[in-house]
Amino acid sequence: MPGSSVKLEPRLQAVAQEIKAPTHADIGSDHALLPRYLLLCGRVQRVIVVEKHKGPWENSRRALEGLAAEVRLGDGLGALSPGEADSLSLCGMGARRMVRILSAHPARLPPRLVLQPNDSALPLRQWALQAGYALVNEQMVEGFWRHSILTLKRGACTAxxxxxxxxxxxxxxxxxxxxxxxxxxxxxxxxxxxxxxxxxxxxxxxxxxxxxxxxxxxxx
The missing domain is CATH 1.10.287 (Helix Hairpins)
Known part of the structure; x- marks a missing residue:
């Protein structure tokens, strides 16, 4: 299988299965394992990785060298343009921090979001309802603890x-x-x-x- 050399832990594997898009943005990728996997497996054609700090930015640049990827140094969605990405992932952060990132630039949010918080997903579910995103899939995966993974799509929610x-x-x-x-x-x-x-x-x-x-x- 293409990309099989990239080994993802179960939480990121579950996130990856929710992503299939021309251009995907990953915020706070660190070592860029998820974006690299998505590219090598053909689930996306291009990725944009946004890192806030120089160390993770350098890690991601090295991991994605030679691939259809752009690694930007910036603060969350502030590094994206409206309509630039078709989907977005945020993984391995606290839910309240994720809400702050998602709320900072609402016009730059893509239509599909995949979110994996490291704590209760309650703030993300509340935000999604207020922001006009429907919860279309919800997973729980064993790991260091039990991780929740939310897939959101812009539109009315019936969940x-x-x-x-x-x-x-x-x-x-x-x-x-x-x-x-x-x-x-x-x-x-x-x-x-x-x-x-x-x-x-x-x-x-x-x-x-x-x-x-x-x-x-x-x-x-």
């Missing part, structure tokens, strides 16, 4: 229909509807952790949300 909005935003509407086994495992593990803590109000509230989500999973 939350038939679910309590607060629970769906917190735990993922498509993960809930598909009864994703890793979501069940995550909820059960978190419930066990919380049960050992002093039962102050925030802990009790989170436990209540988890119990409601588990009941939903059993009810589908």
């Amino acid at each position: 939350y229909s038939g679910l309590p909005l607060e629970l769906a935003l917190r735990f993922g509407p498509l993960l809930l509807k598909s009864k994703h086994p890793l979501l069940s495992a995550e909820l059960l593990a978190r419930r066990q952790q919380l049960a050992r803590l002093p039962q102050v109000e925030p802990v009790r509230l989170e436990l209540e949300h988890i119990e409601q989500a588990l009941a939903l999973l059993q009810g589908f």
Whole structure:
């Protein structure tokens, strides 16, 4: 298989399978493993990598030398022009940081986004609804921890229909509807952790949300 020399960890492999576009932008790529894989596998024709700091910029330039790639030193979407990319990925950052990047230049956002936060995806789901992006796919992948991967497409969102909005935003509407086994495992593990803590109000509230989500999973 072309590009098989590029080994991606499971979270990035899951991201890669969501990307197929003429021009793809990757923000904060560091060693550029994902863009290199996308090019060598023919999933994209061209990539634009944006790095904020000189070290990662140099790493990405070396990794992508000789390929149809442009590595830019800049701050997030500020380094892109409107309409320049067909899709965009953000991986391995906190969700709130991702929201700041996505919100900074709304006119430069492409129609398709693939997002892999390192913490709760709740802020990204909230942002997507407000920004007019539909959640079209949702994955959970084992890794250093259980990673969520969101695929968003500009347009009206129907993913939350038939679910309590607060629970769906917190735990993922498509993960809930598909009864994703890793979501069940995550909820059960978190419930066990919380049960050992002093039962102050925030802990009790989170436990209540988890119990409601588990009941939903059993009810589908």
